[in-house]
Amino acid sequence: MDEGPDAPPEPGRPLRRGWTTGACATAAAKAAYRALLTGAFPDPVEIVLPKGERPSFALALEERGEGFARAGIVKDAGDDPDVTHGALVMSCVRLAAPGSGVSFRAGEGVGTVTLPGLPLAPGEPAINPKPREMMRAAIAEVAAEEGAAGDVEIEVSIRDGAALAQKTWNPRLGIVGGLSVLGTTGVVVPYSCSAWIHSIHRGVDVARAAGYPHVGAAVGATSEAALQRLYGLPETALIDMGDFVGGLLKYLRAHPLPRLTIAGGFAKISKLAAGRLDLHSGRSQVDAGFLSALAAERGASEELVARIAAAPTGLAALRLGHEIGLADAVAAQARATAIEALHGSEVSIEVLAVDREGAVVGRAADDAFRRA
Structure with a gap:
């Protein structure tokens, strides 16, 4: 996933769309091929996106050799x-042998696939299928306009891509050496979360291809560390x-794994x-009323139920419900929700609830999970 934290836009201002790495690589390839054939770089260069949009891109680099x-x-x-x-x-862009078509190479800052399960075979440059289609x-x-054969090799590079890739999912997905060239529409929709969900899907694909009997999914670093300790x-x-979690569970309906542990803060x-x-x-809040109802089911006193109902935070509710095993009840109900979502x-x-220090405070799994 090629996303990271940044300051949000000013409130009330319309969010500005952007362009994917695939769109940028396509525009750069088109400009380079035109220059290779004619000696002149088009600037700006216009491309056609999969949905018919025709954006233009200014060139920041032009080089011929x-x-x-x-x-x-x-x-x-x-x-x-x-x-x-x-x-x-x-x-x-370099000319290639007649009849060879368009081939791709990973330049500096673009990764190489090393694990099965992704849309590209191991050994392939991490230039996804849709960007390849756009570049072809x-x-x-250009070939049709200039009367050329269109047999070329395209090497895509991203400056500082290897360092940037450490902030993405690529190392975990077995993509080494740099970033992936991504994008299905060519357009980046602000805060759509599509890149993260795409990475979740690819993570499941890699785990399935590797044949792992047990996979862990965590909300954040603290819960992942707790899962790993176990x-x-x-x-x-x-x-x-x-x-x-919904994006994960929806994908698992059609792409199941044998055993899954979901871990997150309480x-x-x-x-x-x-x-x-x-x-x-x-988009969702801790429901103190729901937690107090679970406490009542666990036999909590009326006073404790009322105090949990009035708890200002999840942490406060966790502390109040410690003695009655509230976290175990929460984990069990969360597991039931997950099972229902799997259809x-x-x-x-299995579901693990952890506290802020990373200790497992609630746990729920059936006998089959424990025996596996």
């Missing part, structure tokens, strides 16, 4: 908190699902227990 041309575009991700915003995306179309367009799972068997897990599948603080898919589920 013996048998090659290279163009670069500074990525503008709009108002999306994307770690590749401002990165220089470059495409170097752009090359074909099971010592390999990194590629860990899914950073963030707040998108407050987040209490939202799942209450039936929420989006755990973001801006009968045969995934054995």
Whole structure:
């Protein structure tokens, strides 16, 4: 996932869309191929996106040499908190053997796939299928206009991509050496969360391809560390699902795993227990009334039930309900929500609730999970 934290836009201002790395690489490839054939770089360069949009890109780099041309575009991700915003995306185009078509190479800052389960085979440059399709179309367009064959090699590079990749999912997905060239529409929709959910799906795919019998999905770093202390799972068997437990469970309906442990802070897990599948603080809140009802079911006194109902935070409720095992009740109800969301898919589920120090305070699993 090529996203990272950034300051949000000013309240009330419309969010500005941006362009994917795939769109930038396509525009750079088109400009470079035109220069290779004609000696002149088009600036700006226009491309056609999959939905018919025709954006133009200004060139930040133009270079010609013996048998090659290279163009670069500074990525503008709009108002999306994307770690590749401002990165220089470059495409170097060289003529290839007649009849060879368009081939791709990973240049500096673009990763290479090393694990099965992704849309690309191990050994392939991490240039996703849709950006490849876009680049092939752009090359074909120029070739038709210039009367050329369109047989080329495209090497895509991203300045500082190897460092930026450490802020993404790529190392966990087995993509080494840099970033992925992503984008299905060419357009970055601000705060759409699509990149994160895409990464969750690819994490499941990699785990399935590896044949892991047990996979962990965590809300954040603290809960993932707690999960790891329990099971010592390999990194590629860990899914950073963030707040998108619903996105994970929906994908697992059609792409099941044998055993899944969901881990999160008590407050987040209490939202799942209450039936929420989006755990973001801006889209769901801890329901103190729900927690007090669970406490009552656990035999809490009327006084304790009332105090939990009035608790200002999930942490306060956790502390109040410690003696009656409130966290275990929350984990059990969260597990029930997850099982319901799977719609009968045969995934054995465990849920862990952890406190802020990373200690497991609530746990729920069935006998089949424990025996496996």
